[in-house]
Amino acid sequence: MSRFTPKVEGGKFPPSTFSSLSGISLKPAYYQSILSDLPEVGFFEIHAENYLSKGGPARHYLHQIREHYPLTVHGVGLSIGGETALDLEHLKRVATLVDEIQPAIFSEHLAWSTHYSQFLNDLLPVPYDRPTLDRVCRHIEQVQECLQRQILLENPSTYFSFTRSNMSETDFIREIAKRTGCGLLLDINNVEVSCFNNRTNPYDYLNDFPLDAVGQMHLAGHTVDGNTILPLKIDSHDEPVSDDVWTLYQHTCRQLNSLNLASPTLIERDGNLPLLSELLAEARYADTIRQNVLMESESRYEQRI
Amino acid sequence: MNNEFKAALLTDDTRFYREIDAQTMQEKEIRLNVYRNNVVVSLIDALADIFPVTQALVGDDFFRAMAKQYLLVSPPESPIISEYGHFFSDFIRQFDPAKTLPFLADLAALEYNLLTLTNDAEYRTLDHEEVATAFAQAEDPSELYLSLPPTTQLLTSPFAIGSLYQAHRNDGRLRLNQVAINECEYLLIAKSHLIAQLHVISYEEARFFKQLLQNKSLEEALPDSNDFDLGATLAKLIEWKLISYIAVQPIKAE
Numbered sequence: 001m002s003r004f005t006p007k008v009e010g011g012k013f014p015p016s017t018f019s020s021l022s023g024i025s026l027k028p029a030y031y032q033s034i035l036s037d038l039p040e041v042g043f044f045e046i047h048a049e050n051y052l053s054k055g056g057p058a059r060h061y062l063h064q065i066r067e068h069y070p071l072t073v074h075g076v077g078l079s080i081g082g083e084t085a086l087d088l089e090h091l092k093r094v095a096t097l098v099d100e101i102q103p104a105i106f107s108e109h110l111a112w113s114t115h116y117s118q119f120l121n122d123l124l125p126v127p128y129d130r131p132t133l134d135r136v137c138r139h140i141e142q143v144q145e146c147l148q149r150q151i152l153l154e155n156p157s158t159y160f161s162f163t164r165s166n167m168s169e170t171d172f173i174r175e176i177a178k179r180t181g182c183g184l185l186l187d188i189n190n191v192e193v194s195c196f197n198n199r200t201n202p203y204d205y206l207n208d209f210p211l212d213a214v215g216q217m218h219l220a221g222h223t224v225d226g227n228t229i230l231p232l233k234i235d236s237h238d239e240p241v242s243d244d245v246w247t248l249y250q251h252t253c254r255q256l257n258s259l260n261l262a263s264p265t266l267i268e269r270d271g272n273l274p275l276l277s278e279l280l281a282e283a284r285y286a287d288t289i290r291q292n293v294l295m296e297s298e299s300r301y302e303q304r305i
Numbered sequence: 306m307n308n309e310f311k312a313a314l315l316t317d318d319t320r321f322y323r324e325i326d327a328q329t330m331q332e333k334e335i336r337l338n339v340y341r342n343n344v345v346v347s348l349i350d351a352l353a354d355i356f357p358v359t360q361a362l363v364g365d366d367f368f369r370a371m372a373k374q375y376l377l378v379s380p381p382e383s384p385i386i387s388e389y390g391h392f393f394s395d396f397i398r399q400f401d402p403a404k405t406l407p408f409l410a411d412l413a414a415l416e417y418n419l420l421t422l423t424n425d426a427e428y429r430t431l432d433h434e435e436v437a438t439a440f441a442q443a444e445d446p447s448e449l450y451l452s453l454p455p456t457t458q459l460l461t462s463p464f465a466i467g468s469l470y471q472a473h474r475n476d477g478r479l480r481l482n483q484v485a486i487n488e489c490e491y492l493l494i495a496k497s498h499l500i501a502q503l504h505v506i507s508y509e510e511a512r513f514f515k516q517l518l519q520n521k522s523l524e525e526a527l528p529d530s531n532d533f534d535l536g537a538t539l540a541k542l543i544e545w546k547l548i549s550y551i552a553v554q555p556i557k558a559e
Contacts, residue, residue: 064447077384119381122343160336
């Protein structure tokens with residue numbers, strides 16, 4: 001196992017509701033309402049790359065919100081799956097932010113976005129083979145070393161499979177977690193999107209996923225693209241969480257619960273932003289599902305006695 | 306392999322197609338198109354966020370077509386997308402379809418400049434009372450030295466891009482015909498209240514601020530002109546929260 005463990009709660013920050021309540025994405029449109037209403041929510045998640053400036057409104061509000069809530073930091077630009085070396089200057093800026101706000105979790109993607117010095121602003125897929133596995137593990141170790149903490153790696157949303165892949169995605173991810181000691185961020189919407197697009201069964205995927213390494217879950221909405229020849233689900237983060245994803249989430253909560261595990265859940269939203277209250281309602285719905293799963297298992301236990 | 310992947314995203318290069326597990330060429334195209342679309346649309350949207358006035362001026366279709374040409378030749382060089390567009394103004398300057406708007410490149414440079422300044426560090430500045438106290442305590446206020454935050458910029462523009470920018474920002478409706486675009490303008494760009502602010506200033510004010518930025522005393526900075534109103538100009542500096550320090554000795558440049 002890794003010598004890095006997740007850091008939850010720094011001394012200078014308020015007591016945490018992190019593990020009991022779900023969180024939502026932090027967006028500039030919500031800064032004012034959050035600070036005036038201080039709604040009950042487990043945590044807020046930011047994209048690291050939106051808060052790396054020296055000043056400006058985003059950083060100002062982030063620090064104010066940090067005084068009231070736990071945060072999680074989600075990197076979208078480290079390009080851990082990249083063929084070229086990690087951008088060390090960028091990694092250092094991310095490390096400074098992480099050090100400054102002491103998030104409960106830092107997570108990144110099993111994907112690439114940078115090739116040499118060019119950044120393509122998308123989470124591009126990687127083949128599941130031995131050379132890629134070795135490279136991804138090296139990069140994760142490098143990131144954990146620089147951040148001095150365990151990171152969580154997120155399963156990707158994909159729109160095709162590679163002909164050269166010779167491992168399943170779940171085996172690939174399991175091996176990464178085993179070798180590097182990183183935790184996993186299980187994005188349920190990505191499971192639905194990828195399995196739909198690659199014609200596989202999301203329940204098979206979840207049953208094969210290394211749940212014991214999961215440290216956080218993401219829920220988000222997707223859309224179906226316009227082409228009629230081969231409809232694909234697009235991981236767009238601009239709609240409420242769909243019913244099929246809620247059902248998968250409930251299934252996953254049951255699986256986790258049977259292992260005596262629970263995982264902080266994020267309602268992820270990046271576009272077509274609703275009122276803050278609507279996102280908070282989705283977070284509460286996730287809480288309800290988790291609590292119901294817990295009660296189900298307790299009542300089953302009582303019946304057995 | 307990612308070289309080929311990148312080429313397939315940004316050009317007609319098909320070498321990468323053999324990597325995609327699909328029955329037909331059409332299926333490969335459809336699957337790859339999701340990524341092509343993500344890359345191109347997200348970068349065009351990013352440029353639209355960074356250059357809103359430029360976009361409003363040329364219209365949505367023209368802007369998106371121009372932005373696409375730009376991103377194909379100049380993809381971002383950093384994952385911090387708010388820093389994207391460093392060369393967009395240079396690109397516009399040599400972009401033939403935009404030649405009928407000779408001020409467009411300068412306007413884009415101004416927008417980029419403002420966003421960069423917004424994201425730059427803040428400096429503490431004096432409030433109204435602190436300024437008043439410093440002036441009241443001075444034996445001879447004309448010998449005082451005023452410093453402005455080091456990120457403050459003075460620009461001379463051959464076109465009235467400051468007025469154009471403000472006409473758009475004030476109500477979102479562009480009134481190009483109300484701006485004498487070929488008039489030269491002096492601009493003060495400075496950060497107050499967390500955000501970069503643009504002020505269109507007079508020639509005399511520009512001379513005065515330039516002297517202050519060069520650590521001259523109020524008396525030395527005063528332009529020799531009847532059109533300059535020191536009281537009114539100082540009131541503006543206080544309102545804009547741009548006085549970072551008042552001293553009786555010259556202030557060393559940082």
